[in-house]
Amino acid sequence: GLVPIDVLLKKADAEGYAVGAFNCNNMEIVQAIAAAAEAEKSPVIMQASQGAIKYAGLEYIAAMAKLAADSVSVPVALHIDHGTSFEQVMKCIRAGFSSVMIDGSKLPLEQNIALTKKVLDVAHAVGVSVEAELGKIGGTEDDITVDEKEAMFTDPLEAERFVRETSVDALAVAIGTAHGVYKGEPKLDFDRLKKIKELVKIPIVLHGSSGVPDDAIREAVSLGVGKINIDTNIREAFVYKVREVAAAKPDEIDPRQILGPAREAAIEIIREKIRLFGSSGKA
Numbered sequence: 505g506l507v508p509i510d511v512l513l514k515k516a517d518a519e520g521y522a523v524g525a526f527n528c529n530n531m532e533i534v535q536a537i538a539a540a541a542e543a544e545k546s547p548v549i550m551q552a553s554q555g556a557i558k559y560a561g562l563e564y565i566a567a568m569a570k571l572a573a574d575s576v577s578v579p580v581a582l583h584i585d586h587g588t589s590f591e592q593v594m595k596c597i598r599a600g601f602s603s604v605m606i607d608g609s610k611l612p613l614e615q616n617i618a619l620t621k622k623v624l625d626v627a628h629a630v631g632v633s634v635e636a637e638l639g640k641i642g643g644t645e646d647d648i649t650v651d652e653k654e655a656m657f658t659d660p661l662e663a664e665r666f667v668r669e670t671s672v673d674a675l676a677v678a679i680g681t682a683h684g685v686y687k688g689e690p691k692l693d694f695d696r697l698k699k700i701k702e703l704v705k706i707p708i709v710l711h712g713s714s715g716v717p718d719d720a721i722r723e724a725v726s727l728g729v730g731k732i733n734i735d736t737n738i739r740e741a742f743v744y745k746v747r748e749v750a751a752a753k754p755d756e757i758d759p760r761q762i763l764g765p766a767r768e769a770a771i772e773i774i775r776e777k778i779r780l781f782g783s784s785g786k787a
């Protein structure tokens with residue numbers, strides 16, 4: 505069965521590694537996440553964005569993740585990524601998600617706290633973990649200056665207050681990462697991460713982690729990041745392989761001959777990330 509992220513992240517925090525949280529949109533990627541975790545003997549988090557739920561269907565995602573979890577020996581969590589409303593998060597809990605993110609980062613602090621607490625009261629009553637977001641994690645397409653970027657970063661004192669008032673299980677912070685493909689090399693604000701981690705004793709979540717250099721990921725893990733989100737790198741591996749096979753075999757009309765190798769490519773990149781995060785053998 506699916507496990508809440510709380511259990512996975514507490515062990516990761518105690519033992520100094522991070523758990524990969526990989527986005528899934530279809531059967532092949534769900535299978536790839538499970539296969540990679542099993543091969544690495546690692547705990548793993550599968551997560552579905554609202555876009556993923558819209559594409560695949562809530563019941564399909566939940567059913568596939570449950571099957572995948574039951575087919576491996578390692579612990580698997582199913583998490584909603586960037587949930588934006590109380591109602592939507594409740595639908596996910598009812599469908600069997602073991603963990604949820606409520607992203608109130610666009611709201612003023614008090615409203616973000618209130619929304620997070622509302623979700624937390626219900627989620628905790630049924631054994632579901634909650635991740636919240638403080639600070640704004642943008643997209644790489646956002647055309648903003650360095651000053652504007654820093655204004656969106658997580659304030660360590662606000663983080664302390666947020667966690668004290670909500671008792672949330674994990675906190676996503678803005679320290680210089682962005683969703684999608686980076687144009688240059690991302691610069692992470694490690695001093696800010698250190699300050700946050702001094703004041704906040706819960707697992708920290710790093711979003712936008714595709715394209716962050718390996719050294720920066722290792723440093724983030726050593727400073728207490730416990731959950732690392734990867735979507736873009738899986739999309740790239742999957743789609744590049746689709747293109748490669750389709751180009752090499754223009755007469756191929758069997759989807760399995762194209763999506764099978766793409767699934768293998770996804771397994772490979774997910775295994776690399778699991779090793780980088782230090783969670784191999786930690787199942």
Ligand code: G3H
Pocket residue numbers: 527553554555556585586683684735736
């Ligand atoms: O947080 C962003 C994730 O990469 C999901 O992206 O909304 O296109 O599914 P998506």
Ligand code: 13P
Pocket residue numbers: 527585586682683684685710711712713714733734735736737
């Ligand atoms: P990337 O697509 O940049 O890996 O970000 C994933 C993420 O943060 C999902 O919430």
Ligand code: ZN
Pocket residue numbers: 586641683711712733
């Ligand atoms: Zn994210």
Ligand code: NA
Pocket residue numbers: 682683684685686712713714715716736
């Ligand atoms: Na990214």
